Amino acid sequence: MTIQEAQNQVDKWIQTVGVRYFGELTNMVLLTEEVGELARIIARTYGEQSFKKSDLDKNLADEMADILWVLICLANQTGVDLTDAFQKNMEKKTIRDFDRHKNNEKLKNNKEL
Numbered sequence: 001m002t003i004q005e006a007q008n009q010v011d012k013w014i015q016t017v018g019v020r021y022f023g024e025l026t027n028m029v030l031l032t033e034e035v036g037e038l039a040r041i042i043a044r045t046y047g048e049q050s051f052k053k054s055d056l057d058k059n060l061a062d063e064m065a066d067i068l069w070v071l072i073c074l075a076n077q078t079g080v081d082l083t084d085a086f087q088k089n090m091e092k093k094t095i096r097d098f099d100r101h102k103n104n105e106k107l108k109n110n111k112e113l
Contacts, residue, residue, distance in 0.1 A: 003083045010072045021077045031070040038063040
C-alpha cells in the first residue's frame, strides 16, 4: 500500500464509518496520547521499567499503527499530501546530513548513546 492509498483508505473509512473527522486539535491530542502509549511500551521493553499487568496486552505494532492512523487523519484534514511531504523531507535530510552522521565520532564509537 502506498502512502497515498493509505490516505485515501482512511478518508473513505472516516466518510463511511467514522461519520466525520475529529477536529484538528482533538486529533493532535490523540496523536500525543498514542505516542505516549508507544513510549510506554518502548520503556518497558527496552528500558529498565517492568511491565504492569495493564501493559501486557499492549502491542508495539498496533500502537505504531494508531500513530500512523491519527497522523494520516491530520494530513487529510489539513490538505497535506504525505507522499510529497515525505519525499521533500528525505531530500532535505539527504542534502543537510550527507556527511554529518558519517563524521560524527559519537556514532562511530558507540552503538547506543
